[in-house]
Amino acid sequence: MTALTPLDELWLTEAVRLREEHAGALEDEEANRRARAAAGDLQTRIKYRALWLAERDGMLKALHHWKQGARLALIVLAVLAVVSGAGLAFAALGDGQTPVNVFWALGSLLGLNLILLTSWAMGLLFVGESTAGIGRLWMWLSEKLARDAQAAQLAPALILLLQRKRLNRWVLGICVHGLWLIALLSALTLLLLLMATRRYGFVWETTILGSDTFVSLTRGLGAIPSLLGFSVPTESMIRASGDTALAIENARQAWAGWLVGVLVVFGILPRLLLTVLCYLRWRVGRQGLALDLNHPGFVELRERLMPSSERLGVNDAAPPELYTVITGPSANESHGAVLVAIELDNQQPWPPALPDSVVNAGILDSRESRRTLLDQLTRYPPARLAIACDPRRSPDRGSLALIAELARCATATRIWLLPAPTGQALDADRLEDWHMALRQLELDWTDSAPVTWLESGHD
Template identity: 70%
Template sequence: MTELHDLWLTETVRLREEHAGPLEDQEANRLARAAGGDLSSRIRHRARWLAERDGLSQALHHWLQGARLALIIMAVLAIISGAGLGFAALGDGRTPVNVFWALGSLLALNLILLIGWALGLIFAGEQGAALGRLWLWLSEKLARDAKAAQLAPALLLLLQRHKLNRWALGALVNGLWLLAMLSALVIVLMLMATRRYGFVWETTILGGETFVVMTQALGALPALLGLSGPTEEMIRASGDAALNIESARQAWAAWLVGVTLVYGVLPRLCLALLCLWRWRRGRATLRLDLNLPGYAQLRERLMPSSERLGISDAAPAQLHQIESDVGALQSDGALLVAIELDDRPWPPKLLGTVKNAGVLDSRESRHKLLEQLSRFPPARLAIACDPRRSPDRGSLALIAELARSAGATRIWLLQAPPGQALDAERLGDWHNALQQLQLPFADCAPLNWLETGHD
C-alpha cells in the first residue's frame, strides 16, 4: 500500500465516523498503541486495521480498478474524438482544403478550453471539474462496491486540503487533450500520406495581405523546428485556387502539421508534464491534519494516560473470522485465562510451564492482559468460559481479541457445578458462536495441550 493510499483510507475512516458515529475500535486502538510512533502513525495504524476489518481496503482496491478502467474508457474516447477532428479538418480530398477552416477544426476547441483551464487555475484554483467529476463518477460505477462510495469524497477532501486537486485534475485534463491532439495529428499525417490535397484560403471581408501576415506569423515557430511553410507568392496564389504543384501542396501540408504540433500538441504536453511534476512533488508532502476534530479526539485514546474499553456501535450481522496476528517466532509459552466466573474455584491445578492469567472480570483486568499480550504473546492460549452465561457480543469480542494475540487458542467450556445442569439452548448458542469464530472448544480442560502443544 502506498503512502497516498494509507492517508486516503485514514481520511475515509474519519469521514465515516463523522457521519455514522464512532466505530468499535478498542482492539484497533490497542494495536495502534502497541505499534508505537507519533500520533499520526498511530492514527494511520488504527485506520488501516479498521479499514481491513470493515472491508474498506477491499473497496479501495475495487475503486482503483474502476478508476483505471474509467481512465482507459476516457482515453479511448479522446483518441476517437481526435481522429474525428482530423477527418473533419481535411475531408475526403475531393475539394480543396480551406487552410484556416481546417486549422480552426483542429485547434479552436482545444485552445478555447486551454485558455479556460489556465484562467481557472490562476483565479479560481479549480479546473477540469467536469472531466474530473466524470472520471470520479465512472470510477465509482465501475467499482461496483457500495463501500467505495465513501472513497471519492475522502480523496477530494484530502487533496483539496493540500491544494493538490488542481494538479491531479490538470494532469488528467491535459493528458486526455494530449491524446486527442496526437490522434488528430496522426490522422492528418495518414490522410496526407494517402490522398492528394489542395489548399486554399477564402474570405469575403478580409484582404489578402491579412492572410499573408497571419500565415507567416503562425508558421514562425514551426519553422524553427524545420517545418517551413509556403512562401509569400504561394500564399497569395492560393487565394484564387489550389495550386496544382507538388511543392505548394507539401509546403501547405508542412505548415498545417507544424502549426498543429506547436499550438496543439506541445502546449498540452508541457502542461501535462508540469501538472504531473507538481502532483508528484505535492504528494510527497501529504500529511494528516491532526487539528481536525475527528483526529483530535483520538489523541486521548491513542496516546493516553488511561483508556476505557467498551462497545459503541451496532452488532455486526456476522462475527469476524479470527486470524492470529502473531507469528510462531514471536510467541512463546502457554497461558490459561478465564472470563467472568462467578462462584467457581479458580485456578485449577496447573503444570509448571503453564501460567495463570487469572479471571477477567473488569475492564481494568481486560485492558492489562491485552496490553501484556501485545508485548509478550503466548504460543498457546486457553480461555475458560462459563456456559451458564449467555454468549453476549462483548464476551465474544473479547475472546476474538485474545485469540488474535496468541499463536493458537482453544476455548474451555466449563461444566456445571455439582447439582446443576447447563441450559441446552444456551450451550448451543455458545457452540454456534464459537464455530463462527472458528475456534476449537471442548468441555474438558486442555491442560495437556497447553503443556505440550498436542493432546
C-alpha cells in the same frame, strides 16, 4: 495489514474521520489499544487506528475497488479521447473530394482545445483553481464504477486531503492534459494516415480580408514549426492557394507539413509540457501531505491514543454484528502460552493444574480485567492461547466479541468448552449454539483440557 502507500494511509484516515463525523463514533476500543501499543507520535497512532478500523469494516477493500474503478474510468475516457481525436482529423480533412480550407481545418483541430486550455490557465492564474470538467467526470465515474457502499467517503476524503496542499488542481491537471494529449495524438496519427492514403488540395478563402493577411498569418504560425523541420508554404504558394487548390506536388506537401507542424507545436507540445508539469508538481507536493491534527475529529483522539492521557471505561455501543477473527501475530512475534477463563462461577473448579511454561491469566469477570489482559496480550502476544468458557451460558454477542478480540492477539487460539459440574448436564441445543458460533469465528474448540497443546503446541 495490506501494504499501503503513504498517500493511501492518509486517505483512509481521512475517510474514517469523515465516516465518524457523519455516522457517529465507531466501536474503537481494540483499535485504540493496538494503536497505543504500536507507539509513535500522535499522527502515527491516529493512522494506525484508522487503518485497523478500515480493514475491519471493509473500507480497505473499498479503497482497492475505488482504485480499480478509477483505472477503469481512465481507460474509458482514454478510449473516448482516441475516438474524439479521430473525429477531429476526419472533420478537418474530409473525404478528399473537395479542397481543404486550411484555416477551417486548423480550427477543427485546435479550436476547442485552445479555448479549454485558455480557460484552464485563466482559472489557475486568477482564481487559484482550474476548471477541470473532465477531471471531475473522472472522479464521479471512478466512484460509480467502484460499486462499494463503503466507498462513499473515499472521494470526499481524497478531495479534502489534497485541498490542504492545493494538490487537487495538479491531479486533475494530469487527467485533463493527459486525455487531451491522447486525443491530439490520435488526431495526428489519423491525419498522417489520411494524408498518406489520399490526395488533398489546400485553399484559403475570404470575403473581407486581403491576401497579405493570410500570408502574414500563415508564415507567423509556421515560424516555430519551421525551426523544428516542418515545411512552410512560400509566399507565392500562399497567394496562389487563395484562388484554387494547387495541383503542384510541392505545394500539397508544404501545406500538409505546415498543418501537421502547427498541430504539433500549438496543440500537442503545450499539452505534453503541462502534463509533465502537473505530474512533477504532484510528485513534489504529495511528499508534504499530512493530517490536520488541529481538526476537532483528531483532537478528540489525543486523549485516547497518547499514554499520558489514556483513560479507561469508555462505554461504546455494541457493534451491529460480530467481527470475525483476522490473522493474529506471526510465530516470530509471539512467545509462550496463556490460559484464561471467561466469567466462570464458583461451581467450576479453577485453575487446573498447569505446567510452569503456561501462564494462568485468571478469570475475566470485569471490564477492568479484560482491558488489562488485552493490553498485555497486545504488547506481548502469546504463541498459543486457550480460552475456557462455560457452555451452560448462552454464547451472547459480548462474550463472542471478547473471544474474537482475544484470539486476534495470539498466533493460535483454542476454545475450551468446560464440562458440566458433577451432577449436572449440558444442554445440547445450547452446546450446538456454541459450536455454530465458534465455526463462524473459525476457531477450534475442545471438550478436554488443552494442557498438552498449550505446553508443546500439539496434542
